[in-house]
Amino acid sequence: MTTASNVHAEIKTLLEGWCTGVREKNLDAIMAYYDPEIVAYDAIIQLQFRGIDAYRQHWQFCLGMCEGAMLFETHQLVVHGNDDVAFAHWLNKCGGTDEKGEEKSSWMRASAGYRKTADGWKAVHEHFSAPFDMASGKALFELQP
Numbered sequence: 001m002t003t004a005s006n007v008h009a010e011i012k013t014l015l016e017g018w019c020t021g022v023r024e025k026n027l028d029a030i031m032a033y034y035d036p037e038i039v040a041y042d043a044i045i046q047l048q049f050r051g052i053d054a055y056r057q058h059w060q061f062c063l064g065m066c067e068g069a070m071l072f073e074t075h076q077l078v079v080h081g082n083d084d085v086a087f088a089h090w091l092n093k094c095g096g097t098d099e100k101g102e103e104k105s106s107w108m109r110a111s112a113g114y115r116k117t118a119d120g121w122k123a124v125h126e127h128f129s130a131p132f133d134m135a136s137g138k139a140l141f142e143l144q145p
Contacts, residue, residue: 007081011088011114014121015074022072025063031056035115035122043108043128043139068097071105075145086114086121091145092128106130106141 014033021029031052040049042058049055063070077090088111095105113125130139 004081007086008079010121011079011081011086012077014114015077015088015090019072019074022063023070025066025070027056027060027063030059033123034126035117035124038124038126040126041128042126043130066096068099068101071095071097071103074110081114084116086116088112088114107143107145 018030018033021027021033034052034055036052038049038052038055040055040058041047042049045058045061049058071094073093074090075093077088079086079088081087090110092108092110093105094108095103098104107130109127109129109131111127112123114121115124130141131143132139
């Protein structure tokens with residue numbers, strides 16, 4: 001039987017590998033984190049992504065937007081789960097460096113649902129978002145935790 005602390009440790013390790021893949025712009029490492037039937041609600045481009053192929057194309061686009069070093073970190077990770085299903089939420093600091101080497105980043109909200117497969121834990125649902133101002137319709141990228 002899996003304990004809550006084991007599930008937390010396993011999901012944390014999974015997320016750390018995924019974040020490393022993002023920072024290294026390693027598309028195969030990023031995609032290894034996801035279940036083939038992933039449903040994702042990302043903060044940009046479209047309302048939803050269904051399936052690994054659609055999300056892979058999206059990640060490829062996103063990685064192409066960052067020319068400098070990538071910044072991608074999880075903070076305040078909370079995990080709940082049992083032997084075969086888990087849920088996590090965290091704050092994600094993401095961005096990169098510009099042509100002058102200056103950091104350009106913001107905080108995002110993230111949550112994910114996981115299923116334990118023969119290949120280990122895989123994300124089956126992911127949601128990234130930024131809070132926004134209702135009056136202006138603009139994202140609030142300057143907020144800090």
